[in-house]
Amino acid sequence: MFVVAVVATAGFAVAAIGLFINAYRMSVANAAAPLDAESVQAYETAQAKLLDGTGPADDRALGGEPGRNERANKLGATRTSISDAMAQVTQAVQKGEWTPVRLNQAQVEILDRLDMGGVTPEAILAAVQTPTELTAGQATFTANCAACHGANGNGLVGPNLTDKYWIHGQGPTEVYKVISKGVAAKGMPPWTHLGEEKMKQVAAYVLSIKGKNLEGKAPQGVDENGNPPPSTNDG
Numbered sequence: 001m002f003v004v005a006v007v008a009t010a011g012f013a014v015a016a017i018g019l020f021i022n023a024y025r026m027s028v029a030n031a032a033a034p035l036d037a038e039s040v041q042a043y044e045t046a047q048a049k050l051l052d053g054t055g056p057a058d059d060r061a062l063g064g065e066p067g068r069n070e071r072a073n074k075l076g077a078t079r080t081s082i083s084d085a086m087a088q089v090t091q092a093v094q095k096g097e098w099t100p101v102r103l104n105q106a107q108v109e110i111l112d113r114l115d116m117g118g119v120t121p122e123a124i125l126a127a128v129q130t131p132t133e134l135t136a137g138q139a140t141f142t143a144n145c146a147a148c149h150g151a152n153g154n155g156l157v158g159p160n161l162t163d164k165y166w167i168h169g170q171g172p173t174e175v176y177k178v179i180s181k182g183v184a185a186k187g188m189p190p191w192t193h194l195g196e197e198k199m200k201q202v203a204a205y206v207l208s209i210k211g212k213n214l215e216g217k218a219p220q221g222v223d224e225n226g227n228p229p230p231s232t233n234d235g
């Protein structure tokens with residue numbers, strides 16, 4: 001059972017990363033200056049460490065954050081697929097198809113995908129459009145989240161999820177990651193024990209109530225342009 005799940009996850013990761021790489025390469029066909037040899041070398045060293053599991057847990061060279069490489073390394077079953085994807089990236093870098101900034105974004109996105117296991121941003125967005133998924137997500141929300149985020153998501157201890165301001169970002173990836181990992185320092189628990197399906201559904205439900213602007217807890221965070229709410233003085 002577990003082995004089947006691991007193999008299925010690995011297969012999914014291969015497909016997801018492959019799709020992503022192709023889409024990404026097409027979108028940067030006209031990229032500007034290539035990386036210099038030293039940067040390519042640093043990048044390759046960092047990626048080799050990631051693949052053999054000796055990279056530091058906090059590897060800035062890979063656009064990393066604390067613990068991220070550790071988590072990627074635990075997904076040993078997907079290492080071949082990561083290796084393939086990164087080989088493609090390296091080739092593109094050497095041909096001068098990718099700029100350093102885009103390379104860094106690509107790294108972050110690949111690692112985001114790993115963090116998300118078998119759930120893709122596309123799957124979450126598809127669930128937002130699927131009434132049965134939203135109904136299931138709402139049930140999960142009522143059972144687990146309403147105590148802190150309010151019955152309608154309008155906020156109590158936890159932030160109001162219906163306004164346009166977000167502390168951790170408003171995209172499907174950001175919302176899913178906050179739900180799966182939690183924010184230990186601020187009292188938002190991690191929800192991995194719900195399983196990927198339920199986390200996907202509840203993330204979709206959260207995205208579906210975004211913008212309803214229900215009266216409740218005062219807005220926190222920033223809007224999609226990075227601007228804070230008009231009249232707050234919290235940092």
Ligand code: HEC
Pocket residue numbers: 140141144145146147148149157158159161165166167168169175178179183186187188189191202203206220221
């Ligand atoms: C024990 C209280 C508590 C529970 C239960 C809880 N949350 Fe939270 N949640 C918080 C707090 C507090 C924050 C704010 C974290 C911060 O300030 O960084 C938060 C933040 C969030 C955010 C990010 C909001 C933003 O502005 O970026 C999302 C999304 C979220 N929670 C979803 C959920 C979901 C879905 C559930 C149920 C599966 C849930 N939460 C259950 C307390 C809770």
